[in-house]
Amino acid sequence: MTAGIIERYAAYLPVTSATPRVTLGEGSTPLVRSSRIGPALGLDQLYFKYEGLNPSGSFKDRGMALATARAVEAGARTLLCASTGNTSASASAYAARCGLRAVVVVPAGGVAAGKLAQALAYGAIILIVKGSFDRALKLVRQVADDPAVALVNSVNPYRIEGQKTAAFEIVEQLGRAPAELYVPVGNAGNITAYWRGFCELARRSGASLPALHGAQAEGAAPLVAGRPVTRPRTVASAIRIGNPASWSTAIAARDESGGTIDAVSDAEIMAAHRRLAREEGLLVEPASAAGVALLLKRAASSAIGNAEPIVCVLTGHGLKDPQALTRGSRVPRAIEPTLKALRRVLG
Numbered sequence: 001m002t003a004g005i006i007e008r009y010a011a012y013l014p015v016t017s018a019t020p021r022v023t024l025g026e027g028s029t030p031l032v033r034s035s036r037i038g039p040a041l042g043l044d045q046l047y048f049k050y051e052g053l054n055p056s057g058s059f060k061d062r063g064m065a066l067a068t069a070r071a072v073e074a075g076a077r078t079l080l081c082a083s084t085g086n087t088s089a090s091a092s093a094y095a096a097r098c099g100l101r102a103v104v105v106v107p108a109g110g111v112a113a114g115k116l117a118q119a120l121a122y123g124a125i126i127l128i129v130k131g132s133f134d135r136a137l138k139l140v141r142q143v144a145d146d147p148a149v150a151l152v153n154s155v156n157p158y159r160i161e162g163q164k165t166a167a168f169e170i171v172e173q174l175g176r177a178p179a180e181l182y183v184p185v186g187n188a189g190n191i192t193a194y195w196r197g198f199c200e201l202a203r204r205s206g207a208s209l210p211a212l213h214g215a216q217a218e219g220a221a222p223l224v225a226g227r228p229v230t231r232p233r234t235v236a237s238a239i240r241i242g243n244p245a246s247w248s249t250a251i252a253a254r255d256e257s258g259g260t261i262d263a264v265s266d267a268e269i270m271a272a273h274r275r276l277a278r279e280e281g282l283l284v285e286p287a288s289a290a291g292v293a294l295l296l297k298r299a300a301s302s303a304i305g306n307a308e309p310i311v312c313v314l315t316g317h318g319l320k321d322p323q324a325l326t327r328g329s330r331v332p333r334a335i336e337p338t339l340k341a342l343r344r345v346l347g
């Protein structure tokens with residue numbers, strides 16, 4: 001049996017022996033070495049941390065396991081979140097696991113089909129609001145004073161604590177810290193969590209620190225612009241966020257690590273998405289390709305030098321957003337089940 005993140009990292013998490021070991025087997029995701037993109041860029045040690053292989057299909061499960069455990073411990077009966085989709089899928093799964101109710105608040109038209117289907121299947125109460133993710137988050141944050149309701153957005157400190165375990169795993173898997181880490185940035189909890197994880201390891205075991213490179217979508221890049229974006233737009237719905245909750249800690253992660261937070265266009269995101277699928281066999285949702293898009297952009301302007309190893313975090317699974325997968329592809333027509341028809345294709 002694979003232990004979950006609470007069991008594996010209890011010594012480094014805010015838990016006691018009384019904290020329930022809530023798990024769906026999250027974490028322990030593969031670090032896949034690049035077979036074609038890396039060599040094409042002249043990089044020998046490019047890796048992908050495939051977080052889409054978590055139980056609900058995204059990295060959110062790490063922090064959600066811990067946030068749910070602490071909610072159960074505190075006697076909460078409901079998990080509440082605003083979400084662009086993955087947090088809602090994850091909260092719904094862990095609520096189901098623990099016999100809690102999940103109430104998820106999502107922006108109308110702003111969530112990929114697979115994620116909404118997940119929340120429905122896990123039995124969550126879904127509230128679709130007329131407004132952006134930022135409005136939805138503002139709304140749920142107002143319910144902070146009800147002890148029966150645990151807010152499980154990344155403003156919940158246990159979410160960040162749980163998510164920092166991804167940094168621990170990468171260092172275990174590489175045998176060292178990467179020189180650079182690329183990660184998509186939306187509400188900015190994840191880049192905050194990675195930086196915390198790497199810093200803790202550096203203090204504990206003298207591991208080196210990577211430069212963190214955060215990727216925002218061009219139409220939803222408040223951290224790049226230095227001010228909130230009222231109407232964020234991007235094909236990458238997961239990171240369609242105009243006013244990230246973890247703003248200042250993301251900027252600190254960038255500056256303290258000597259990294260960058262930069263914008264990539266939707267075209268660059270979809271080009272990276274396609275290359276991951278076609279050149280690596282790695283299926284991700286569009287937002288998850290943003291980090292790779294930033295790596296490709298930096299490589300094109302020779303900004304990388306000989307920094308290796310490099311890790312790109314692939315945050316969510318491709319099946320979350322089936323529409324994005326088939327965009328621009330033609331679905332093949334049916335053929336006769338004859339050898340002749342097959343041979344015509346094989347050539």
Ligand code: F0G
Nearest residue numbers: 083084086087186187188189190315316
């Ligand atoms: N990648 C994916 C697939 C995401 O779902 C998210 C965030 C991010 C990257 C960005 O992470 O917010 O910590 O900077 N999704 C949230 C949600 C907002 O509601 O599922 P972040």
